[in-house]
Amino acid sequence: MSQSVRTAAVLAALVAAGAAAALPAFAPAAAQHPSTSGKTRTVGVYTDYYDPPKLTLHVGDKVKWVWHSSGFALHDVYVDSGPEDFNSPTQAGGSFAHRFKKAGTFKLYCTEHPEMTMGVTVKKVRK
Amino acid sequence: MHRKSKVAFATAICAFALPGVAGAATKVVSAGPPLKKPPAGVPKDSDIDQFYPASIKVHAGDSVKFQIAGFHTINFPKKGAGSPPLAVPDPAHPVTGLTDASGAAFWFNGQGTPVIPSIVALGTGSGKAYTGAAAIGSGIPAGSGPPKPFVVKFPKAGSFTYYCAVHPGMKASVSVVAKGKAVPSAKADAARGANQLAQGLATIKKLDKLKPAATQTVTAGPDDKGGASLLRFTPSSLTTKVGTPVTLQMSPGTREDHTFTFAKDVKAAGKLAEKTFVAPLPGTGTAGPPVLAFDPKYAYPSDPPSSPLTYDGTNHGDGFLNSGVLDGDPRTPFPQKVTVTFPTAGTYTFFCAIHPFMTGKITATS
Numbered sequence: 001m002s003q004s005v006r007t008a009a010v011l012a013a014l015v016a017a018g019a020a021a022a023l024p025a026f027a028p029a030a031a032q033h034p035s036t037s038g039k040t041r042t043v044g045v046y047t048d049y050y051d052p053p054k055l056t057l058h059v060g061d062k063v064k065w066v067w068h069s070s071g072f073a074l075h076d077v078y079v080d081s082g083p084e085d086f087n088s089p090t091q092a093g094g095s096f097a098h099r100f101k102k103a104g105t106f107k108l109y110c111t112e113h114p115e116m117t118m119g120v121t122v123k124k125v126r127k
Numbered sequence: 128m129h130r131k132s133k134v135a136f137a138t139a140i141c142a143f144a145l146p147g148v149a150g151a152a153t154k155v156v157s158a159g160p161p162l163k164k165p166p167a168g169v170p171k172d173s174d175i176d177q178f179y180p181a182s183i184k185v186h187a188g189d190s191v192k193f194q195i196a197g198f199h200t201i202n203f204p205k206k207g208a209g210s211p212p213l214a215v216p217d218p219a220h221p222v223t224g225l226t227d228a229s230g231a232a233f234w235f236n237g238q239g240t241p242v243i244p245s246i247v248a249l250g251t252g253s254g255k256a257y258t259g260a261a262a263i264g265s266g267i268p269a270g271s272g273p274p275k276p277f278v279v280k281f282p283k284a285g286s287f288t289y290y291c292a293v294h295p296g297m298k299a300s301v302s303v304v305a306k307g308k309a310v311p312s313a314k315a316d317a318a319r320g321a322n323q324l325a326q327g328l329a330t331i332k333k334l335d336k337l338k339p340a341a342t343q344t345v346t347a348g349p350d351d352k353g354g355a356s357l358l359r360f361t362p363s364s365l366t367t368k369v370g371t372p373v374t375l376q377m378s379p380g381t382r383e384d385h386t387f388t389f390a391k392d393v394k395a396a397g398k399l400a401e402k403t404f405v406a407p408l409p410g411t412g413t414a415g416p417p418v419l420a421f422d423p424k425y426a427y428p429s430d431p432p433s434s435p436l437t438y439d440g441t442n443h444g445d446g447f448l449n450s451g452v453l454d455g456d457p458r459t460p461f462p463q464k465v466t467v468t469f470p471t472a473g474t475y476t477f478f479c480a481i482h483p484f485m486t487g488k489i490t491a492t493s
Contacts, residue, residue, distance in 0.1 A: 091272050092270060093272075
């Protein structure tokens, strides 16, 4: 993948993550160090959806899920399929973070709300 | 399935009787299936509204630790009383100024806002003694992190029934006997819990294969009377004739609550509904605890009770038609079904405002 395409993908993922406010400071660093891993993305856990519902990141990146639901439901983040297994606590509020160590495609869902799903594509870090 | 203590049931079994201090024991009960996720072959959109095990016997002075494994409460009422209601219309907080998309006032302006009683919403705190003299409750699961267990100490002998206030009919019992009398071992309790869970899972699998009970009918579920529930509409897609009444109903005796809420865009409407479905009453929560209330727009039916319902996709200006909260218990103020007629050919979509991932559609042909 060319660096510019790669940067565009990172930007797209950031915009999708609702991190637009952080973009100006973030983008140059991403452009200069395309293989840097260990970024943190934030995903909102809402009443019956994750926002964003899709995320592309790199091995070593971390995703932090932050609960924003109305408080009349419990949610979790559970791996339905993917190269590694993890799950958050089932909770009404709070947050949960996971660092992705393996490349591949993850399907995540909320075991309390089976239609509530999320896709994560984890790419290998380019040497 | 809704809930999952991280431990599998087998592990939970081992924890069923924890050694206590000074000879007092603590037994463990799970509110909801003590499973992280449904086992293979059990649909993901299932739940079982039960306590595991459903009856437990302890010695006076012992405690019971309730693990919250789903969206449940533990409510021990004052002796002689039943389950506290999930919501009570509060005349002190009438609905005011609520209009539909066409600008017309909803009929339920002036009715009380459906408030969740404090014993249900907030509870009394864990670790209290219960004798039946006063009600205690866990509160609804809230706050950061996994729901905290609710521990109750039973100093006096007696037989006590407790309830989940969220799921009508979800109840179980604690029998407290004098020290020296026999109580089942932790192993025996665990075996009963495991057996109860196996039966529930078998029921779920049967419900999953049930064909729709009647034509011209959409059922939320199907669920059974014992708490086994499928969080879906069956059929999820119904075809009917223009002018033929369609019954939208709960499963008889279900422990769930649902709404049939029509909207043009159920995805967007569902997101909105869940945001506002439960919220603190304005003006509460700053000085003292908040008073939680249901959004009257979804709790009340969109049209006056007993008015014939027709739906053509333009109701209330934006295609809003709502059954209000339905349940499976004829003793509550909530109805068990509504009937809607579709005068115009078209496909109409609906969702449950309590479980917005539940959606369905009805196609009316001429």
